[in-house]
Amino acid sequence: MTEDQRRIQKACIEWMVQHKDAFNYAVTLTLKSYRRLRNDRGQVVEQLSHFEAKRTLRYFVMRLNIALFGKAAKRFSRSISIIPVLEGHGADKRLHYHCAIGGLPENMSVDEIDAVVRDAWSKTPFGYDEIHFTCIFWPSIPSIISLYRINTSSQYLFFTASAVI
Incomplete structure (x- = not known):
């Protein structure tokens, strides 16, 4: 890990600890490496790209x-808060997102939220059935570090949705 990566990792963890009340859940969303489409010429295989991965996450957030x-x-721009980190490129693993999610309705149980997340992900074009959903218990710093590693396999850290907090 380079010095810049360590600095980014430290800043990310410090920011997350400061905003710990905004993010209650962690989810890992795995992407399919390709999908099959039918068009007027027959069946076509579309490979997953970083652009398609980002588009799939935006679609997932909209559905969720x-x-x-x-x-x-x-109507009122109600939205969840999400911090996604894309991992798996350049490795022998599938592309996948590690996400911290917050701003969910308080009247829903963990099992209900898990079911809604799984359903929304299953309706995305590149959503694979491998999903890991868990609650984040603060101030469990080791779990944050394991969820948000900024290393050579995760070069992209970006924010989506309307507001992070």
Whole structure:
């Protein structure tokens, strides 16, 4: 790990500890490496790219917002908070996201949220059935470090959704 990567990792962990109340859940979302499409010429295989991975995550967040907040997701811009980290490129692993999620309705149980997350991910074009969903118990710093490693296999750290907090 380079010095820049260590600095980014430390800054990310410090920021997450400061905003620990905003993120209650961690989820790992695995992507398919390709998908089969039918068009007028027959069947086509579309390979997963970083662009498609980002697009799939945006679509997942949109579906999750609609499932959790209904029409208020569009009408009043209600949205979850999410920090995704894309990993797995350049390795013999599937591309996958490690995400910290917050801003979910408080009246839902963990099992209900897990079911909604799985359903929203299954409806994405590159969503693979391998999903790991868990609660984040603060201030468990070792679990944060294991979830948000910034190393050579995860070069991309970016934010989506309307607001992080």
